[in-house]
Amino acid sequence: MNPSLSLLVLRCRDIETSKSFYENFGMKFIKEKHGKGAEHFAAELNEFVLELYPLKQGQEIDPSRLGFSFENKPGTLDLLKTNNSGLGLEESNSTTIQDPDGRKIEITWKNKSAV
Numbered sequence: 208m209n210p211s212l213s214l215l216v217l218r219c220r221d222i223e224t225s226k227s228f229y230e231n232f233g234m235k236f237i238k239e240k241h242g243k244g245a246e247h248f249a250a251e252l253n254e255f256v257l258e259l260y261p262l263k264q265g266q267e268i269d270p271s272r273l274g275f276s277f278e279n280k281p282g283t284l285d286l287l288k289t290n291n292s293g294l295g296l297e298e299s300n301s302t303t304i305q306d307p308d309g310r311k312i313e314i315t316w317k318n319k320s321a322v
């Protein structure tokens with residue numbers, strides 16, 4: 208048996224702000240609502256789905272750490288710097304930033320020669 212991760216749900220204080228943040232990575236979100244559930248956003252990444260749900264009243268933000276890898280470092284750096292000035296991006300093959308809810312996001316580049 209060889210399982211693969213197919214879904215991650217993040218509870219967010221403000222799903223519009225979180226959606227804008229994650230769109231900086233090139234994700235395309237659609238608004239969804241299943242039955243009587245909360246409206247939320249979903250983005251497909253290959254065979255993986257990232258969903259952003261509103262934080263439930265009284266619920267704490269989870270301290271999850273996420274990681275994304277990209278092929279094109281120069282393009283990704285330009286996109287992140289343009290849309291998120293002050294992220295503290297380093298000129299290396301990886302960096303760690305925070306999403307709007309304080310989760311750490313590790314960004315790495317596969318093509319190390321693209322620096």
